[in-house]
Amino acid sequence: MSTTPLKIAIQKSGRLFEESLKILKDCGISIDNGHDQLKVRARNFPLEVMYLRNGDIPKYLRDGVADIGIIGENLLIEKGEELEIVERLGFSKCRVSLAIPKEQELNGLGDLEGKRIATSYPNTVNRFLEQEGINAELHMISGSVEIAPNIGLADAIVDIVSSGSTLFKNNLKEVSTILESEAVLATSPQIGSAQRELLAKLLFRLRSVLKARDSRYVLLNAPNEKVDAIIKILPGMRSPTVLPLAEEGWSSLHTVIEKDKFWQIIDELKAQGAEGILVCPIEKMVL
Template structure:
């Protein structure tokens, strides 16, 4: 195998699988295979995709079997040690949280002293307890952690939480967040120089895709006498493009803004005379 191939580990099943392949494809990388093979080469980029169990990816990175990997930040904290985060990817956002039965009064972290805590994240929880000077009895569970309080195995749990619906169904309430997490691209500490150059090329593509996901292309029409006022409220990239319309005294303004900013300024734009406002998604954005 060529030494100029970049090996990336992705989850072979689970919540990160689909989004991991999607972001690679959005980077222009053609992948023919899905879940059927454990290893496949991309057709148009020197990338080899390895489909692995999620919990195995950190060790593959440490050992240099994989050069980079897409994993949850929570798993990186639990098993990754000093593995480097090369890029946060913005999907599969969740948190590792402490939860207790709904009927339990919880005044603060000191209530955990001497209690039994069930979790799939023992390293994360132990570090958290040490930082807060708490002594508790940890029960390691690899499966359905949320049932532990219901069967008398634990007084509280620490587990991954997305919507909170699983906690609700098991009569639990979330009382404290230990860490916030999202999918990240992590790098191997023993990656070769040739692979690091390829990583830089991939990161350039990823950054272009991620920037585009958070931005929107905005077009609007406005009377010429209102253009200066409208430009002042547009939180866009440098100066917007202004083009004259066929109708005398009117122009079209084109700009890029962060998608969450649009709704903050829409009413102000309309009050300043903006009409025909069009908001479009952006596929790629290179700054």
């Protein structure tokens, strides 16, 4: 008796596509992606992948056509605010920002009163303007929003920003961030109980991968009299592993720390006598 697969929607092209497939692969899920296929079944996990237009994913989730979807949080806020986020995935980070021509100045958000704003995110911008008590004229544009001020269509734009290079090329500058965004895993309100069980298994794998990406395995050598002081410095798991070295009076310490914290403590470790510090990536981390 075959298991009804968990149906996941991912972007069929664009900035989320490659990373979405990569994180599924890192979860040990094998997907044979045929040319122009819009739906494919994983070989070793009850998962069916649906390749959709990014803007259509919230509707497919809402209607129960897909059980879960990988989507940018910014689009979820714009088109599917009621959909539940079950995991933040840490890639495709960007922000939705307000930008104006470089030669202009914005002394405060009140300067937007009565101005024309071009955007592909009207719901997000309307909520922002309402919160700030600003009346502005919105121009809905699909595609190259950055051109709007240059052709006299708008005084400002609101769009997604990653590096800011597109704004720079179009003689614009970022003046305010409306929201921060990253890829998230969202669920359909109509997901069934059998699919929720499969989702729990997928989440277990995802969280193991994400924890590993954010962590590093650290090995170091230290004089025995310094071990206690070094253990107090390490912000790792419950307790580091301490092993005696062949050289008398020395030990090797093994632990896991968050990758972003390593450089904050490296000088302290060296000051306490740590030597031969080795930092390694972790493929999977099951807690």
